[in-house]
Amino acid sequence: MSRLQGPSSLKRKQPDSNSPLDSLSEQERVVYNVIKSKQDLGIWSKDLKRETKLLDNMFGKCIKTLQSKKLIKEVATKNKGRKHLMAAEFEPSKEITGGNWYLDGNLDTEFINLLKDQCVKLIYKMKVATLEGISDTIRRSGIFKVEFTSQQIEEIVRALVLDNEIVEVKSNGMEEFDCIPIGKVCYKCASKGGKAEPRIGAMASIPCGVCPRISVCAPDGVISPKTCIYYEKWLDF
Amino acid sequence: MVTQYGIKFAVHLITSHFGNLVSKVCDNLLRRGPLTLQLLIRFTELTPLQVKNSLLILIQHNCVQAFSTEHIGAGGNEVKVTQYLALFDNILHRLRFPKFLAIVSQELDKDCEEIFEGLIQHGRLTLEQISDRAESSAKTGGKPSSGGPAVRDAVREGFHKLLNSRFVERCPAPEPFLEPPSEPKSSNKRGAKSKLAGASETEEQRILASAAPIEALRFSLLTTSGTDLDAEKDGTGSSVGEKRKHAAVDSDEEFGSKDKEVVLWRVNFEEFIRCLRHKACMENVRARLDDGAAIVLKAVLDATRSAEQKVKTETSVPLLMNTIFEEVMKNEAGRSLTLDRVRASLIQLGCPSAMRGTDETYSIDLKKIIELAQNEEVESIVLKRYGRDAYRMFRLLSKAGQLLETDKIADMTFVEKKETPNILYKLWQDEYLHMEKLVVSSARQFSFMLWKVNKPILWEHVLDEMYHAALNLNQRLIYEQEQKELYAIQQGTPTGSTEKDRLRNAKIYLHSSLVKLDDALMLFHDF
Numbered sequence: 001m002s003r004l005q006g007p008s009s010l011k012r013k014q015p016d017s018n019s020p021l022d023s024l025s026e027q028e029r030v031v032y033n034v035i036k037s038k039q040d041l042g043i044w045s046k047d048l049k050r051e052t053k054l055l056d057n058m059f060g061k062c063i064k065t066l067q068s069k070k071l072i073k074e075v076a077t078k079n080k081g082r083k084h085l086m087a088a089e090f091e092p093s094k095e096i097t098g099g100n101w102y103l104d105g106n107l108d109t110e111f112i113n114l115l116k117d118q119c120v121k122l123i124y125k126m127k128v129a130t131l132e133g134i135s136d137t138i139r140r141s142g143i144f145k146v147e148f149t150s151q152q153i154e155e156i157v158r159a160l161v162l163d164n165e166i167v168e169v170k171s172n173g174m175e176e177f178d179c180i181p182i183g184k185v186c187y188k189c190a191s192k193g194g195k196a197e198p199r200i201g202a203m204a205s206i207p208c209g210v211c212p213r214i215s216v217c218a219p220d221g222v223i224s225p226k227t228c229i230y231y232e233k234w235l236d237f
Numbered sequence: 238m239v240t241q242y243g244i245k246f247a248v249h250l251i252t253s254h255f256g257n258l259v260s261k262v263c264d265n266l267l268r269r270g271p272l273t274l275q276l277l278i279r280f281t282e283l284t285p286l287q288v289k290n291s292l293l294i295l296i297q298h299n300c301v302q303a304f305s306t307e308h309i310g311a312g313g314n315e316v317k318v319t320q321y322l323a324l325f326d327n328i329l330h331r332l333r334f335p336k337f338l339a340i341v342s343q344e345l346d347k348d349c350e351e352i353f354e355g356l357i358q359h360g361r362l363t364l365e366q367i368s369d370r371a372e373s374s375a376k377t378g379g380k381p382s383s384g385g386p387a388v389r390d391a392v393r394e395g396f397h398k399l400l401n402s403r404f405v406e407r408c409p410a411p412e413p414f415l416e417p418p419s420e421p422k423s424s425n426k427r428g429a430k431s432k433l434a435g436a437s438e439t440e441e442q443r444i445l446a447s448a449a450p451i452e453a454l455r456f457s458l459l460t461t462s463g464t465d466l467d468a469e470k471d472g473t474g475s476s477v478g479e480k481r482k483h484a485a486v487d488s489d490e491e492f493g494s495k496d497k498e499v500v501l502w503r504v505n506f507e508e509f510i511r512c513l514r515h516k517a518c519m520e521n522v523r524a525r526l527d528d529g530a531a532i533v534l535k536a537v538l539d540a541t542r543s544a545e546q547k548v549k550t551e552t553s554v555p556l557l558m559n560t561i562f563e564e565v566m567k568n569e570a571g572r573s574l575t576l577d578r579v580r581a582s583l584i585q586l587g588c589p590s591a592m593r594g595t596d597e598t599y600s601i602d603l604k605k606i607i608e609l610a611q612n613e614e615v616e617s618i619v620l621k622r623y624g625r626d627a628y629r630m631f632r633l634l635s636k637a638g639q640l641l642e643t644d645k646i647a648d649m650t651f652v653e654k655k656e657t658p659n660i661l662y663k664l665w666q667d668e669y670l671h672m673e674k675l676v677v678s679s680a681r682q683f684s685f686m687l688w689k690v691n692k693p694i695l696w697e698h699v700l701d702e703m704y705h706a707a708l709n710l711n712q713r714l715i716y717e718q719e720q721k722e723l724y725a726i727q728q729g730t731p732t733g734s735t736e737k738d739r740l741r742n743a744k745i746y747l748h749s750s751l752v753k754l755d756d757a758l759m760l761f762h763d764f
Contacts, residue, residue, distance in 0.1 A: 079654070079655075101651065106653075107651065107652070107653045107654070109651070109653075112651050155648075155649070158649065159629065159649070159650060159651050162629040162632045162633050162636075162649075162650060163625070163628075163629055164616075164628075164632065172581050172584050172585070174577065174581050175581070198613075198616065198617060198620060198628075199524065199613060199617065200617045200620075200621065201613060201614035201615075201617040201618065201757060202614070202750070202753040202754045202756060202757040203614060203617075203618050203699075203702070203703055203706060203754060203757055204614075204617040204618045204620070204621040204622075205750070205753070206706060206710065206750045206754065208702070208705065208706035208709050208710070209618055209621065209622070209702075209706060210618070210621040210622045211622075212622065214702060214705060214706070215667075217705070217709070219708070219712060224712075225708075225709035225710075225712045225713040225716070226712065226713065226716045228709075228713075231713055234746075235713075235717070235739075235742075235743040235746060235747075236739075237738075237739050237742050237743070
């Protein structure tokens with residue numbers, strides 16, 4: 001499913017006959033086996049230590065040796081700051097990297113926003129679009145070097161709905177929905193002018209609506225509407 | 238239930254309209270619930286006369302309803318006790334008088350507007366008093382053509398129009414007798430029915446229901462000549478008449494002689510709130526969908542208005558396609574719409590697409606429209622206060638309507654996994670989210686955080702914050718006014734100065750914000 005990896009079985013290399021494995025000490029072998037058994041999930045170093053029940057210095061030595069022999073590697077995960085280990089022949093699974101949208105353990109926001117922008121522009125041009133329509137057009141446009149699965153596009157479109165940049169509508173088979181079957185879920189831009197901010201309500205457009213200290217504000221309190229700095233700024237024309 | 242800041246705001250309104258004494262009485266009634274005169278005197282520590290006068294003012298302006306109940310007295314006799322109930326909604330409606338007046342002047346003529354203005358100013362008036370007011374204002378206005386009878390005719394005509402539009406109504410009984418709630422006696426059937434309706438009636442609702450005039454009389458003058466309402470005395474029978482006499486005891490000075498039957502009239506708030514609710518629905522639909530959908534919605538609301546039993550009508554009465562189309566054609570803008578276009582708009586409005594044919598009917602889910610408008614209001618607060626990531630998370634949880642786990646929320650909203658719990662925690666701290674901790678213990682203990690938007694609780698919280706904000710706007714408005722006066726004293730002739738301009742702009746800004754915020758208050762409390 002992922003653009004980064006195929007089924008894990010394909011990636012497993014057969015170790016060579018005279019592999020560094022043979023030269024491992026008993027402790028090193030234990031550590032290696034535990035790491036390897038976790039396959040593409042890998043293991044957090046602290047968990048590994050608990051499982052192998054080795055002493056600190058011994059544990060550190062084992063890891064160093066295994067790493068120098070390139071039998072294991074450290075991988076970046078969504079839980080930054082944690083030392084995560086994996087047998088060299090595996091690629092980190094989606095579950096630990098955070099999935100398709102992660103790059104070296106970081107959410108690839110730049111890439112996501114780029115894709116989001118393209119989707120909005122596309123939907124705006126198409127007036128109404130189905131999920132398949134969006135997927136197809138993106139594929140054909142060639143803007144992105146990578147191929148997206150329809151699930152990835154769906155995730156992006158859903159996020160755009162949450163952003164209130166596009167809205168979900170059902171086709172009624174008329175006018176703009178002309179060539180879309182009745183009842184099919186489509187997407188269209190929320191505002192007539194393409195990208196737009198959500199409407200700001202009555203409460204959100206006054207200082208009290210966005211005030212983080214409203215719970216401690218009282219008529220004659222330390223924070224009061226008479227002395228409020230937000231009001232001062234708001235009413236300073 | 239009225240929230241803390243709701244009460245504070247209501248008391249503030251009463252203070253600014255009627256002064257400190259009246260607001261003290263009102264404050265006690267709002268905080269403690271219905272009270273007798275004796276208890277009110279004790280709690281307020283005012284003199285009996287002060288409390289009595291305050292109550293009279295509040296009753297006159299429809300902010301308090303008296304009622305009597307029976308208690309077993311010391312000697313084992315049944316004693317009738319009078320209690321007073323503050324009407325929170327009616328107090329808040331005082332803020333909306335300009336909006337009500339605008340509706341009247343839009344839909345009816347100048348005469349009606351003047352009569353209506355009188356009712357707003359005085360709370361309750363007899364037809365006689367309304368006529369007198371018109372006559373004296375005609376005299377001072379110096380209209381040459383307007384003699385006494387002509388003015389009275391115009392008033393009668395205007396008053397009829399107001400009654401027909403249901404903008405005014407007969408006042409409720411001054412002191413209805415409240416039967417003790419007969420729960421053990423009530424049959425199973427009724428119990429089942431009240432359970433179906435959701436919450437059982439509150440005491441306030443029971444009191445208001447028992448005070449309300451019978452529907453047939455509510456909007457009826459029941460008189461041939463118009464000037465004397467004696468004919469109506471026989472018609473009403475004793476039930477209404479007798480109760481009304483209690484008011485006469487309190488207020489005979491104000492309303493004329495004791496033995497003459499007095500019919501008092503007041504503004505029918507319910508109708509205005511209905512109008513404003515319809516307007517709010519239309520505005521929301523226009524912004525969210527398009528003009529066509531708003532026109533169709535207006536047509537359906539106009540056609541079903543008479544069938545609406547209460548303000549918070551959930552769905553419009555099912556209408557035949559032909560009826561809707563005819564109604565749409567009555568509107569000038571609607572004439573450009575085709576039958577297919579109307580049908581498409583109805584589907585856009587969320588009507589289940591009914592069978593095509595001669596008897597296809599449509600009913601619009603008004604509750605849904607109101608809910609969407611409420612969501613939008615709260616979401617925009619979240620966006621402004623907590624940022625776009627929080628906005629996306631909040632919308633996800635609000636739509637899901639169920640508990641979701643932190644990591645799942647991060648995935649679906651494209652927010653960094655480390656950042657997600659912080660944002661959710663902030664929302665939870667400010668009572669915008671509900672949180673549950675789930676601990677799974679196997680070899681190791683895992684704990685998950687689950688999050689959810691609990692709408693009923695959150696809506697009440699937001700409403701309370703809005704009352705707080707409205708109170709703040711009002712207080713700042715008073716403060717700016719004081720500054721202005723202070724400035725005028727200091728400067729002597731400050732014409733053309735920038736500070737004066739700033740103060741004027743500030744006042745306009747604050748005032749228009751309050752008008753808008755009041756729309757939001759109605760959206761959450763009255764619609």
